[in-house]
Amino acid sequence: MVVSKRLFTLIFILFLGAELMAVPTRIMVRAKARDAKFIGTSMGGAYVRITDFLSGRLLADGYTSGSTGNTDVIMRQPHARNGILANDETAGYLATLDIEKPVFVTIEVLAPVNDRQARALATTQIWVVPGKHIEGDGIILEIPGMVVSIIAPQMHQSLSTTAANTNVTVSAHVVMMCGCPISEGGLWDSNDIEVKAMVYQEDGLKKVIPLILKSTNTFEGKIPITVDGMYEVIVYAYNAKTGNTGLDKVNVSVTKDTSAP
Structure with a gap:
């Protein structure tokens, strides 16, 4: 009985330690229409799915929300290197991954969600390192059509x-x-x-x-x-x-x- 309790305690401590090692890491994902602006609330959003490439485990999923963005910045002004297209109102999905070690993820975006005959799937892959956030414009996936x-x-x-x-x-x-x-x-x-x-x-x-x-x-x-x-x-x-x-x-x-x- 004592051995069982000790074993249980050890397992609990190890589990708790593993949880404490996980680092919340933020990733902003956006869907941008080809030759146009961002896909957000007005079109029902884009569905975003982030998975561990090796295991297939779902790490985060949700929908982009927000506005289509600033027309002048996106469509009329020249785009400079490291320039920012999005602002705080621009549609996106902010995922938080609790990860202990670097993970190679697959990011899928299906958009626009509410137009079945029109929606398209865009995919990319990227390494995510614990605590190294990908914010600002984040990951932008282009949706043609x-x-x-x-x-x-x-x-x-x-x-x-x-x-x-x-x-x-x-x-x-x-x-x-x-x-x-x-x-x-x-x-x-x-x-x-x-x-x-x-x-x-x-x-x-x-x-x-x-x-x-x-x-x-x-x-x-x-x-x-x-x-x-x-x-x-x-x-x-x-x-x-x-x-x-x-x-x-x-x-x-x-x-x-x-x-x-």
Whole structure:
């Protein structure tokens, strides 16, 4: 009985000692949209996951929160070496790792979390040394792409055309991955972005129709459909200067209304 108590006490002391050796180490992680600003609260944040590369053990996870950042600093001013892009309001996730020895970590960022068709995964790896914090701008992972959301037609919608009007209206909402707006002549200029609707049936591509900016972030076009059937409509946005590409798609059925004049 005495031996058991002594053994228990020894184990407890060793465990407590190990815990006392662990050093809280802070790491700031941010997600930045390519050719745009930081991904934060306005887009539902970016999901951050930090794991020990060797063991796979989860060390920290959470969501970025905060603003998209200062537009002038991020997008207009030249970036100098060691210059800081973020401020106290800029979106990020501050992780605290309790580590006893240097650990090689994998940092994953999935963003934007609340747009399933648009979100992308970015990953990097880095050594973290106990007590050596990575703060300020921290670790910035770039998220390429654009968020494209088809407004009309809706998924699985049944549409009808007439002899006089065979057009189906396609409308899409397009923003940068941080939610930054796209407008004619704006900082994110719609003239730099190709937005088109691709229309497919089972036997392949039928039409490709350009969508024109109707208002900030909203692009629209009309697809002439003369044959009844099931269609897949894919809308993409593409910027040749940056390679940024976003996409959304819906499936609809189209029938001709023979009772209409």
